Amino acid sequence: MSAGVVRLDNVTLGYERRPAVHHLSGAIGPAGALAVCGPNGAGKSTLLKGLAGLLKPIGGRILREGLTLRDISYLPQAAEIDLSFPIDVFDFVASGATRRIGFFGGVDRREEERAIAAIAAVGLEGFEDRQIGALSGGQTQRALFARLIVEDRPVVLLDEPFGAIDASTIDDLVKIIARWREERRSVVAVLHELELARRVFPQTLLLAREPIFWGPTREALSEERLAEASRMIEAFDREAQECRRDETDHAA
């Protein structure tokens, strides 16, 4: 699978016209593997939402060359995913085929086999009938990855896929990412685990509301650049606090 390219041209993303990330230019793919790192509040999740088409740029352009939004899988942060509805693991994983079979289409033998293979690939055999809401955090993440396998799209966006899961689950899911890379998909992952970024992703974007560095991971995650990112965010937070104080003063 040869993915197209997602190109960012001086992109600003934000909420209600308030910028959260700006001056971002670069390209992802084909078959790219990019870690997005940076302190809390750096704009990493905002960027992923922009790449997924959930947030329109308030400046600049995001171009999807040789791709449509339907070619992009997006796994939000765990806290944003509601898994309280009644569905078992098999049906949940098989629902990744919706784009191919439609909302009301039945899962045929071929799709059934895909779901079975995906469940095996993430190590969830034996859990097919378990309600999705009754899985542990690590098992849930495995099920979410299995659904991404069934989705079978050329670009995969992962927001903090390894938060609060144990080392053996991380190892298994890293293997899935390695397989996606062998299949020449593009993978973009927001990561707080810098060692994993160094191990798995050749390219890293270090973000602190604006790009600190976008390039080889070892260079992006140098001590100096990480310190610079922390300083930028601290300065930004200080400024924001002062602005809020101003607003309160004016209101008083």
Ligand SMILES: Nc1ncnc2c1ncn2[C@@H]1O[C@H](COP(=O)(O)OP(=O)(O)OP(=O)(O)O)[C@@H](O)[C@H]1O
């Ligand atoms: N829905 C929203 N409405 C308004 N502001 C938002 C919204 N989501 C995020 N923000 C703001 O945008 C900025 C960037 O947030 P974002 O969640 O993208 O950062 P992050 O790097 O992913 O942080 P973390 O590592 O803590 O998950 C923050 O100041 C945040 O408060």
